[in-house]
Amino acid sequence: MSETAAAGLSGVGDLPRQTRRTAQDPPVSGPGPRPGADRGMRVGRRHTTPGVHPYDETTWERRDVVLTGRDGVAYFVERGVEFPDFWSSHASDIVTSRYFRGDPGDPGDPGDPGAAGRERSLRDLVDRVVGAYTAAGRSAGYFAAEQDTLAFEHELTWMLLRQVFSFNSPVWFNVGTSAPQQVASCFILAVDDSLESIMDWYRAETLLFRGGAGVGVNVSRLRSSREPLSSGRPAAGPVSFMRGADATAGAIRTGSATRPAAKMVLLDVDHPDIVDFVACKAREEAKIRVLRDAGFDMGVGGRDLDSVQFQNANNSVRVSDAFMRAVTEDAPFALRTRRDGRTVETVRARELFRAIARAAWECADPGLHYADTIDGWHTCPASGPISASNSCSEYLHLDDSAATLASLNLLRFLRDDGGFDVEGFVAAVELVMLALDVSVSFGELPTPRITQVTRDHRQVGIGYANLGALLMAMGHAYDSPRGRAIAAAVTSLMTAVAYRRSAELAAALGPYEGFARNAAAHRRVVDRHAEASAAVRSVGPTDAAILAAAAGEWERARTLGERHGWRNAHVSLLAPTGTIGLVMDCDTMGIEPDLALVKTKHSATGSVMRIVNRTVPRALRALGYDDAAAGAIVAHVAEHGHVVGAPGLAPEHLAVFDCAMGERSIAPLGHVRMMAAVQPFLSGAISKTVNLPASATEADIEQIFLEGWRLGLKALAVYRDGCKVGQPLSAGTPA
Incomplete structure (x- = not known):
């Protein structure tokens, strides 16, 4: 995650797409606050492994989303979007047509994190949301340590993905x-x-x-x-x-x-x-x-x-x-x-x-x-x-x-x-x-x-x-x-x-x-x-x-x-x-x-x-x-x-x-x-x-x-x- 994203709550709306993090953070046990701590929560891992991003344990596939109206005419078409292979076509249709942000067909500018273009993968959507939540939680002091921040990011990603x-x-x-x-x-x-x-x-x-x-x-x-x-x-x-x-x-x-x-x-x-x-x-x-x-x-x-x-x-x-x-x-x-x-x-x-x-x-x-x-x-x-x-x-x-x-x-x-x-x-x-x-x-x-x-x-x-x-x-x-x-x-x-x-x-x-x-x-x-x-x-x-x-x-x-x-x-x-x-x-x-x-x-x-x-x-x-x-x-x-x-x-x-x-x-x-x-x-x-x-x-x-x-x-x-x-x-x- 970029330094800009983590800097403060005021910049949440301008977050760039999240960069996958695979640091070898140690697992944390215990669901509640750290004993003796004044601030911050401990976050344990249940579904994820330190050093392995949830995306890397998922099989992805490309799909075409074509939605038609009562007259049989297509009113929404987007080809080659990416989803896990276990997601149904109904689910991917809804996410692509309703939740993906950006103008269809906009490839964005790879050199400008602020001009990412149209989302084309569930990864883009989940990264956008989880990245903002993680940055906001870090800035507001929700996590006891950085390892808890990363555990939160990965566990949240896994649960949304699954x-x-x-x-x-x-x-x-x-x-x-x-x-x-x-x-x-x-x-x-x-x-x-x-x-x-x-x-x-x-x-x-x-x-x-x-x-x-x-x-x-x-x-x-x-x-x-x-x-x-x-x-x-x-x-x-x-x-x-x-x-x-x-x-x-x-x-x-x-x-x-x-x-x-x-x-x-x-x-x-x-x-x-x-x-x-x-x-x-x-x-x-x-x-x-x-x-x-x-x-x-x-x-x-x-x-x-x-x-x-x-x-x-x-x-x-x-x-x-x-x-x-x-x-x-x-x-x-x-x-x-x-x-x-x-x-x-x-x-x-x-x-x-x-x-x-x-x-x-x-x-x-x-x-x-x-x-x-x-x-x-x-x-x-x-x-x-x-x-x-x-x-x-x-x-x-x-x-x-x-x-x-x-x-x-x-x-x-x-x-x-x-x-x-x-x-x-x-x-x-x-x-x-x-x-x-x-x-x-x-x-x-x-x-x-x-x-x-x-x-x-x-x-x-x-x-x-x-x-x-x-x-x-x-x-x-x-x-x-x-x-x-x-x-x-x-x-x-x-x-x-x-x-x-x-x-x-x-x-x-x-x-x-x-x-x-x-x-x-x-x-x-x-x-x-x-x-x-x-x-x-x-x-x-x-x-x-x-x-x-x-x-x-x-x-x-x-x-x-x-x-x-x-x-x-x-x-x-x-x-x-x-x-x-x-x-x-x-x-x-x-x-x-x-x-x-x-x-x-x-x-x-x-x-x-x-x-x-x-x-x-x-x-x-x-x-x-x-x-x-x-x-x-x-x-x-x-x-x-x-x-x-x-x-x-x-x-x-x-x-x-x-x-x-x-x-x-x-x-x-x-x-x-x-x-x-x-x-x-x-x-x-x-x-x-x-x-x-x-x-x-x-x-x-x-x-x-x-x-x-x-x-x-x-x-x-x-x-x-x-x-x-x-x-x-x-x-x-x-x-």
């Missing part, structure tokens, strides 16, 4: 380029009841979308259309201002890529405009159907889709326990003014709840945020309330804050003997948490307020993908006691190690700035996590072993946290992992089961991708089928898209292959039960869709929303198959 984890997309878009070093993908904004604040909201969203982030905002502070302005005229109301924000989002493609902007808008259930908010997207979906039937192009990425509103945001209603109790009791509920809290109207809570369920049945929006449950797990109440989330409802923390995310590929921790690699998982969480905290040190943020709140609380979010595939590969059904026990155990272990690592970082570098005024609340939340872990009932040897490891980690996290505090106010969540899940060659995203064993993905560019589940053969081996029997079942799946009627498949094994849609779909409450199993072990929440068949009723959605509240979820969204004309993912069989 698809063990991935940073969120803004890291790949921005880090090490001339663009602002925006590393966070999740932002929560605040908007107050003034035109100046509304304009600041629009501007901040635009800047964040450009950098590849998702944004959430609660618009409940805005006066309703039933309240007067100082002039005496009625206010426009939040739904009107949502139109302007939606149009701006529709004009942005994030990270200079083809991915559309992602945003969340919330409204409190007692806002006088709640009925209009609930119905606004359902009305637009009705327009979409009329326009489609009239011959307009209204599908995913359709050229006429921008003629309707509210298509660039997820909407959610923030409901209180008082409202939910009023629903169950069929009691009245007051809608109140924003300025003085006067009652504008009293409605029947159950009727309003049914209107929410009806709109969700029609168009999948709105979802729900359970406000009192969220508040009960808030680590920093002295710093402010939680009023909103990011665009996908997994990051829930302070207004005007941000979180950088990374997700682990759970299938990489399934051993050949069918057991879960607890030690490897613990080591991975340790390294990723270290890297995420480095992100906070150098990541650029769009406003002084967001910068201050984020630097003072250092929110990060470690999570995972491929849970559905992990359970299938183990031979367990997603909707089963064993499936939920394994998921709970893995999630508990992940957050316990994250908190233990955060306490070690606090010992070496200091706790987050806001810890002192929130210490009691933060310790109470960590205690709740540990108590919830102790209450999980194990149902098999795998989850019992993971839970035992989690118990030890929670004890260490609490002991170290009592002594040193924690470095991060927020450590874990479960993101949707759509793009990065495909980059890691995951069969299932986030906490989701597979949508279908064979599915079709439509992108906003018009491309169509057929995705076939690759976990079925491994699951059949785990269940005891020989090669011939497994081959016949796999052939059946390839032909029909499901396992129903597969020759030789035992009836008791059918549930292992249940998916979110299609034949033998998982019951909607099975999704809710899985979310409830893991929610107590997350700082944030879960980005997940409860999938329902097209035949589901409004009453079914009401039941799901009620059960989500009763089971302690923080947020919940539903999707009824076929409820939207532009459905990105669908069950599909070979053409």
